[in-house]
Amino acid sequence: MGPRLYRRVLLTTLTLLAIAAVIYTISRIIAFAQLFGLTKPHSGIRITQAEIAAAHKTNPDPREPLVPKIIHQIFHNWHDANDDTLRPDWAAARKTCVNLHPDWEHMLWTTKSSRKFIEEKFPWFLPVYDRYPYPVQKVDVIKYFVLRYYGGIYIDLDNGCAANLEPLLYYPAFTTDGGHGALSNNIVGGQRGHPLFSLLTDNLLRWQVNYILPYATIMYASGQWYFTAMWERYHSLLSREEEWLQGSDEPGLAPLYHILMDGRPGADPWVFFTQVDGNSWANWDNRMFSVIGDNIAYITLLFSSIFLLVLWACMRYSTRGSPETTEKQSAA
Numbered sequence: 317m318g319p320r321l322y323r324r325v326l327l328t329t330l331t332l333l334a335i336a337a338v339i340y341t342i343s344r345i346i347a348f349a350q351l352f353g354l355t356k357p358h359s360g361i362r363i364t365q366a367e368i369a370a371a372h373k374t375n376p377d378p379r380e381p382l383v384p385k386i387i388h389q390i391f392h393n394w395h396d397a398n399d400d401t402l403r404p405d406w407a408a409a410r411k412t413c414v415n416l417h418p419d420w421e422h423m424l425w426t427t428k429s430s431r432k433f434i435e436e437k438f439p440w441f442l443p444v445y446d447r448y449p450y451p452v453q454k455v456d457v458i459k460y461f462v463l464r465y466y467g468g469i470y471i472d473l474d475n476g477c478a479a480n481l482e483p484l485l486y487y488p489a490f491t492t493d494g495g496h497g498a499l500s501n502n503i504v505g506g507q508r509g510h511p512l513f514s515l516l517t518d519n520l521l522r523w524q525v526n527y528i529l530p531y532a533t534i535m536y537a538s539g540q541w542y543f544t545a546m547w548e549r550y551h552s553l554l555s556r557e558e559e560w561l562q563g564s565d566e567p568g569l570a571p572l573y574h575i576l577m578d579g580r581p582g583a584d585p586w587v588f589f590t591q592v593d594g595n596s597w598a599n600w601d602n603r604m605f606s607v608i609g610d611n612i613a614y615i616t617l618l619f620s621s622i623f624l625l626v627l628w629a630c631m632r633y634s635t636r637g638s639p640e641t642t643e644k645q646s647a648a
Contacts, residue, residue, distance in 0.1 A: 351498050351544045358499055358544070359551035360572045365587035368575065372483035381485040382507045385420040386468030387413055390430065390458055394451045397427040402473065405592045409476035412590065416477045423462070430458045437465055444521055448538075450530060456538035459504060460516035467508030475503060476590040484588070487573050489513070491547065492589075495578030498535075501543040503577070503589065512572065515546045547572070 350356065389410060393399050402410065414422055425433070434445050438461055448454050459470045469481060484490065489506030491499050506512060523542055527533045535541040551571060576584050579591065 350548060351541050353497070358493065358574060359548050360574050362493060362576060363573050364576045364584040365589075366584060368483050368487075369479070369587050372486070377483075377486065379486045381482075382488050383469065383485040383505055384467045384508065385417070385482075385485070386423060386466055387417060387420055387481075388423050388425065388459070388462050388466070388468055388470040389413075389473055390425045390455050390470075391473060392427045392430065392451060392455055394427075400424075400426045406473040409590065409592050410473060413471060413477040413481075416480050421468075423466075423468075425458055425462065430454065433458070433465075434461065437461070438517070441517070441520070444524065449526070450534050453534055453538040456501065456534075456542075457517070457520060459501060460513055460520075463504060463506055464509060464513035464517050467506060467510070469505035470503065471589075472502040474592050476592065477588065478586065478590050479588050481588055484575075488570070490573045490575055491543070492577040493574040495576055495580065495583060498540045498544040499547055499574055500577065501540055503575075504543075511569065512546070512550050515550055516543065519546060519549075547574075 391400060391402055391406070393401075410424075431442075431445065435442050441457075441461070445454060445457065448457075462468075463470055469484060471477075484505055487505070489510045489512045490504070491501065492503045493499055520538065520542075523537050523545075525533070525537060527536060554569070554571065577586060577589065578584065
């Protein structure tokens with residue numbers, strides 16, 4: 317192979333690799349942006365709390381309830397596993413749910429009971445559970461496993477109840493939606509064994525990546541970004557002939573509901589839930605990602621533009637020394 321041909325093959329190979337890199341990078345940017353609903357609205361059916369309450373006004377409700385009357389909450393004392401005393405504001409918020417649901421089962425998952433549950437019901441996951449670098453990741457995954465095993469409604473301790481949650485029992489699986497950004501996993505509910513919860517638990521091992529930054533690692537490996545990715549995957553599988561969806565007699569294999577819980581001024585009113593102070597797992601990079609989240613559209617556009625500009629500059633530089641360019645410069 318002559319030097320000219322070798323150089324041409326090399327430049328062609330580099331160009332093809334660059335094109336592949338562009339396609340892959342753009343696909344990852346689009347996938348990341350979709351977690352925040354930037355490229356298209358979140359999959360499923362968006363519904364307000366007022367609409368849910370209105371749908372339940374018929375007495376008795378003609379629909380068949382799907383979700384068991386269980387409220388799950390989690391308290392992991394990261395300083396003393398033997399102390400299960402709640403913060404006063406969290407205890408007060410929890411009491412609102414207990415008082416409004418006297419005939420429901422209320423399960424408070426502590427540090428010890430959570431680990432015992434994983435050890436007894438999902439022993440294959442225990443090594444991963446014990447290795448989580450950030451304690452809040454254990455809180456995240458317990459939500460998914462208890463909903464898969466028991467069904468019911470999970471509520472963060474910094475949320476309380478403003479009304480009876482019976483109107484939510486008719487939705488096979490649901491989550492809450494802050495109206496912007498990723499979907500929330502602070503309030504999640506559904507029937508026992510729903511495929512969404514299987515997706516959430518079965519894919520945790522594959523998503524165990526350390527992104528160096530604590531916030532990104534937590535959010536992508538178990539938190540809201542992970543939850544949103546699995547929510548989108550569930551809805552993408554609905555249109556495919558997947559064994560776990562097709563041919564099943566279980567109810568609920570349909571688009572799911574994300575319930576609006578937007579706290580911004582002028583948003584739809586909250587009917588079922590209240591909010592108290594949370595912020596129990598703040599890391600040094602939380603503020604940085606909060607700013608990024610508020611400006612994610614602009615930041616995505618900026619980084620995409622920078623990437624394409626750098627790629628264009630590299631390709632332009634690589635072709636300056638090509639045989640054709642050299643010949644043209646010599647002829648000139």
